[in-house]
Amino acid sequence: MRYTKLFLPTLREIPADAEVISHQLMLRAGMIRKLTSGIYTYLPLGLRAIKKVKEIIREEMERAGAQEILMPTVQPADLWKESGRWDVYGKELVRFKDRHGRDYCLGPTHEEVITDLIRNEVRSYRDLPLNLYQIQNKFRDEIRPRFGLMRGREFSMKDAYSFDADEEGAAKSYQSMFDAYNRIFERCGLNFKAVEADTGNIGGSFSHEFMVLADTGEDAIVSCTECEYAANMEKAEVNPDYIIEKAGDESSPVSMEKVSTPNVRTVEEVTQFLSVTPKQLVKTMIFETSAEPVAVLVRGDHEVNPTKVKNVLGVETLELAGEETVLKFTGAPAGFAGAVGLSIKIIADTAVESMKNMVMGGNEKDTHLIGVNRGRDFEVSEFADLRLVTPSDRCPRCGKAIEIKRGIEVGHIFKLGDKYSKALSATYLDQNGNERYIIMGCYGIGVGRTVAAAIEQNHDKNGIIFPMPIAPYQVVILPLQMRDSEVVSAADTLYNQLTRHGVEVLLDDRDERAGVKFKDADLIGIPLRVTIGKKSLKEGKLEVQFRATGETELVPREQADKVLLDMIKNSVRSRE
RNA sequence: CGGGGCGUGGCGCAGCCUGGCAGCGCGUCUGCUUUGGGAGCAGAAAGUCGGAGGUUCAAAUCCUCUCGCCCCGACCA
Numbered sequence: 001m002r003y004t005k006l007f008l009p010t011l012r013e014i015p016a017d018a019e020v021i022s023h024q025l026m027l028r029a030g031m032i033r034k035l036t037s038g039i040y041t042y043l044p045l046g047l048r049a050i051k052k053v054k055e056i057i058r059e060e061m062e063r064a065g066a067q068e069i070l071m072p073t074v075q076p077a078d079l080w081k082e083s084g085r086w087d088v089y090g091k092e093l094v095r096f097k098d099r100h101g102r103d104y105c106l107g108p109t110h111e112e113v114i115t116d117l118i119r120n121e122v123r124s125y126r127d128l129p130l131n132l133y134q135i136q137n138k139f140r141d142e143i144r145p146r147f148g149l150m151r152g153r154e155f156s157m158k159d160a161y162s163f164d165a166d167e168e169g170a171a172k173s174y175q176s177m178f179d180a181y182n183r184i185f186e187r188c189g190l191n192f193k194a195v196e197a198d199t200g201n202i203g204g205s206f207s208h209e210f211m212v213l214a215d216t217g218e219d220a221i222v223s224c225t226e227c228e229y230a231a232n233m234e235k236a237e238v239n240p241d242y243i244i245e246k247a248g249d250e251s252s253p254v255s256m257e258k259v260s261t262p263n264v265r266t267v268e269e270v271t272q273f274l275s276v277t278p279k280q281l282v283k284t285m286i287f288e289t290s291a292e293p294v295a296v297l298v299r300g301d302h303e304v305n306p307t308k309v310k311n312v313l314g315v316e317t318l319e320l321a322g323e324e325t326v327l328k329f330t331g332a333p334a335g336f337a338g339a340v341g342l343s344i345k346i347i348a349d350t351a352v353e354s355m356k357n358m359v360m361g362g363n364e365k366d367t368h369l370i371g372v373n374r375g376r377d378f379e380v381s382e383f384a385d386l387r388l389v390t391p392s393d394r395c396p397r398c399g400k401a402i403e404i405k406r407g408i409e410v411g412h413i414f415k416l417g418d419k420y421s422k423a424l425s426a427t428y429l430d431q432n433g434n435e436r437y438i439i440m441g442c443y444g445i446g447v448g449r450t451v452a453a454a455i456e457q458n459h460d461k462n463g464i465i466f467p468m469p470i471a472p473y474q475v476v477i478l479p480l481q482m483r484d485s486e487v488v489s490a491a492d493t494l495y496n497q498l499t500r501h502g503v504e505v506l507l508d509d510r511d512e513r514a515g516v517k518f519k520d521a522d523l524i525g526i527p528l529r530v531t532i533g534k535k536s537l538k539e540g541k542l543e544v545q546f547r548a549t550g551e552t553e554l555v556p557r558e559q560a561d562k563v564l565l566d567m568i569k570n571s572v573r574s575r576e
Numbered sequence: 577c578g579g580g581g582c583g584u585g586g587c588g589c590a591g592c593c594u595g596g597c598a599g600c601g602c603g604u605c606u607g608c609u610u611u612g613g614g615a616g617c618a619g620a621a622a623g624u625c626g627g628a629g630g631u632u633c634a635a636a637u638c639c640u641c642u643c644g645c646c647c648c649g650a651c652c653a
Contacts, residue, residue, distance in 0.1 A: 012602065012614070013588045017646050037645065092651070109653090143577080143651060157653055200652070209653095218652085306650080319650075322578095412653060446653030480612055515613035522613090533612055543612095 001473070003508040007044050010520055020216045022455040023148030025464050029524045031472075038145025038153035040448075045524060048472035048504075049451050050156065054135055056187050056469060057158050057445060064180040066131040066160050071113050073137060077103030079112040083423045088316055089201060092140045106139035109202065111420045111442060114161045118438065119426035125165045128428060128438065129173060133160030135447065149448035150408065151218070156447040163438045165430065167417075170439040174206075174415055177443045181210050181411050184445065188454055189467025190410070195221050196231035197412065198307050202442065204416035210445075211407030212453040221407045222389050226400035233404070234307035236389040237396040240350070254357055254371040256340075262366040265335025267300045270368060274359060277301075282352060282360040282372070284337040286321040286329055286344075289313060293321065293329060296386060297339055297348035299355065303388040312347065312384045336361040338369055339378040346378065349386040408453045409446075416440040455525075458548075464525025465548050468571040473506040475564060476526040478518070480533040482511040490557060491532050494542070497561040503568060522547070528567060530560065 011028040018024040026032045031046030042050060058068065077095070080086035085093075094106045107113065114132065122128065135158045145153050162173035178194065185192045190212050197209040209232055211221050220233035231237070264273045271278055281300025286293065287309065294313065298304050310318040323334055329344050330337045338361035339346055352358075358372040374380060395402050418437040421427065426438045451470065458465040468474060475498060479491035488509075495507045506526060508517050514533070521529050531543040541554045544564065555563045 009586090011587065016582085016588070019647070034645090090651085138653080140652070144647095144649090146647085151652075155653070159653085202652095409653065444653050449653055478612095483611090513611055513613085513615065515611095515615085518613045520614085531612075535612075 001506050003506060003510050006506070008524070009043070010523055018148065020147045020150065020456070021459060022150065022216075022452040025455055025459055025523075025525075026148055026452065029464055032149065034148075038142060038151070040149060040152060040154075045472045046451070049466070049470050050447055052470040052472070053188060053447055053450050054156075054158070057135065057184055057447070060180045060184045060187075061133050061158070061160060063183075064131070064176045066133045066162075066177075066180075068134060069132050070134050070136060071107070071110050071117075073107050073139065075105055075107045075110075075113055077105060079116055079424070080105060083112050083115075083420060085112070085201070090317075092142065094139055094141050107136075108138055108140040109157075109442075109444070110134070110136075110159055111161070111202070111416070111440075112424070115420045115424045115426050115440070118163055119421075119424055122163065122426070122428055122438065125428055125430050128163055128165045129169050130163045131160060131173060131177075133158060133443075146218075147216070147452075149452040152448065155449070158445040158447060160443040162441040162443070163426075164441075165428065165436070165439070167439060170415060170417070170441055174413065174441050177413050177441065178208065181413065181443070181445070185210055185212070185410065185450070187469050188450055189458065189469060190450070190454055191457055192410065193221065193223065193230055193407065195223070195407075196229075196235050198232065198235045198311070199414055202412075202414055202416070203419045204414040204442075206415040208413050209409050210411035210413075212410050212450075212457060213405055214408050214453065214456045215406050216456060217406035217408040219407050219409055221405050222402055223405065224395035224398060224400055224402050227395060227398040229395050229397040229402075233388060234305060238350070238385050238387060238389055239394040239396045239399060240385075241394075241399065252356075253373040253376065256369055256371045256373070256377050258362055258364075259368050259370055260366060261336075261368045264366075264368070270359065271300065274368065274370065276359050276370075280355075280357070280359050282339070282355065282358045284330075284339055284342075284361055286326050286337060288319050288321050288325060289315040290317040291315050292345055293325070294345045294347060295329075295337070295339065295342055297346065297352050297360075297380065298387050299349065299351045300359075302349060302351060302390070304349075305386060305388045308384070308386050309347070312382070312386065330361070330363045332361065332363050332365050332367070336363065336365060336367060338363050338372070339380070340369055340372060342378070346380050347382045347384065347386065348380045350383050351387065352380070353383050408449065408456065410450045410453050411443075411445045413443040414441060416442055459525070462519070463523035466525040466527055468527045468568065471504075471525070471527050473504045473526050474568050475503055475528045475530060476506045476508060476521050476524075477530045477532065478508045478514075478521060480514045480517070480531065482509065484534055487532055487534060487537060490537060490542070494530065494532070494560055498564060501561065501565055503565065527571060528564060530564070 008030045010030045014024050015027045018027050030043055032040045138157045139154050142153050145151055164170040192212045194208045194210050197207045199207050222236035223230035264270050267278050278300035283298050285296045285304050296304050326334045359370050362369045421438040427435045430436050455464050477491050479487045481487045498505045527547050529545045540557050542560045544555050545552045
């Protein structure tokens with residue numbers, strides 16, 4: 001492609017509304033433009049990178065035995081009512097009516113549609129296993145779209161669905177997708193990690209997220225420094241041995257006392273005011289749920305993990321109570337809630353179980369209680385692991401040190417079990433003629449997010465550094481003097497040679513000064529740059545530079561095409 | 577939804593507090609010069625000051641309403 005023909009509007013300055021580096025660079029490099037919040041147009045350069053990722057995904061999905069299909073964006077509400085998600089999914093699901101008043105939604109995911117397809121078509125165990133995938137635009141009305149393609153409302157997603165006769169087969173399908181995902185992200189040049197994850201509102205029993213390690217990531221990842229354990233913060237288990245450590249003092253229970261603590265609310269304020277440590281303190285958090293309200297107790301130096309609370313309670317929604325609700329249930333403004341005398345359900349983190357002579361809110365304004373003891377002063381209906389892992393916790397598997405990093409979720413795989421097949425009656429007949437539910441799995445990849453994550457991980461102060469396999473062009477040729485016929489013809493010759501060999505080449509044929517061409521080439525991040533200028537041409541040489549390393553090589557003009565072909569081959573291979 | 581911020585030529589911003597000719601840098605167009613890391617000179621085009629209403633002799637500026645965008649929290653590929 002010739003630059004003068006290409007629609008490539010690069011920006012010299014950073015657009016004001018772009019915060020993270022990948023968003024800034026995708027805008028500046030002319031890859032995307034925003035239509036409205038969370039909704040983007042892909043320009044030629046951006047689309048090419050996205051197509052590259054899609055092709056890698058297709059190759060690996062086919063290699064893993066999945067077949068491509070394409071399902072509609074518009075889905076009938078009936079199916080969602082049948083699965084029960086019409087009422088559960090929330091505002092993220094965009095709903096609308098057609099002219100007849102029938103309810104529809106824009107597909108945020110396709111479990112319902114595919115399960116409907118399968119229940120109509122699959123009858124026998126002989127039809128299984130089956131794995132179908134699509135690459136299709138999803139719509140989710142996110143509460144807060146952010147960071148360009150990182151969290152859009154309309155976005156391209158690869159979603160695959162596996163159907164097996166039994167758990168054993170489903171485990172195999174899951175593993176095969178797990179392996180395919182590893183190959184896909186490897187090939188995209190990403191530094192990533194597969195972590196255990198919560199299943200959220202997709203549901204199912206078990207899942208892994210594929211996290212690209214980056215400081216700008218929206219998720220926290222807990223991983224062991226020694227063993228293979230890695231999990232999303234919201235899923236990460238607390239090492240049970242570690243939490244049994246003695247928290248309060250070991251002395252026998254003292255009597256409970258009420259103390260006045262005017263305007264002392266936070267853990268920090270309370271510990272200072274009463275001269276106690278956070279470990280003697282119990283935080284009482286009031287949550288409203290889709291069922292009854294609940295009070296959750298955690299130790300003063302710990303944080304509640306809402307996901308764990310939600311799972312323990314088995315509720316659909318969970319929300320930290322507002323000021324008014326807190327007042328209603330505790331009789332005190334926020335900051336003074338405690339377990340003593342509370343009439344709502346109380347559950348507690350395991351660490352609270354061994355605590356004695358606790359300090360907690362007095363359910364009365366400006367009042368705390370000291371010397372509080374469970375059993376005598378209040379009861380807990382259930383103990384469970386309800387808190388966020390801290391950096392000082394130990395690995396739940398091997399007990400060694402853990403570390404907490406940030407990550408961008410680019411892929412998520414789920415073992416769904418029979419959740420959807422049961423809800424939508426997707427069954428088959430086994431060898432013995434018994435009707436059984438199909439065991440499902442589902443597997444997603446955010447395509448645009450993968451490109452954004454790759455940029456987040458591969459850039460420098462001058463711009464993007466595309467990994468070869470997803471680069472929109474593999475080579476950029478910069479003839480420095482467009483008025484010099486020899487330079488121009490050398491550039492044309494190389495361009496034609498490479499193009500003939502199937503190389504994706506961008507020829508910067510603009511009559512611009514060298515500096516402008518260099519800057520733009522760096523910005524758009526093409527892995528290999530060929531500079532053709534009067535000086536080196538006089539010696540019969542062209543200059544090849546690697547975008548990633550800045551390394552430069554002078555290559556004889558006649559061999560340039562072969563050298564470049566080799567370089568491309570090597571750079572792709574080294575990623576595989 | 578709660579909290580914070582911003583809407584002024586294509587992009588980045590100033591002007592607003594204290595009302596009085598709509599500005600600066602970059603980009604764009606024309607000409608000449610220049611030509612290996614975002615050139616110089618000369619000239620030119622381009623703005624409903626997000627929108628509506630109000631106050632005023634006069635509104636980008638003050639007031640009310642409204643729309644949009646960004647950031648921080650709960651959701652997710």
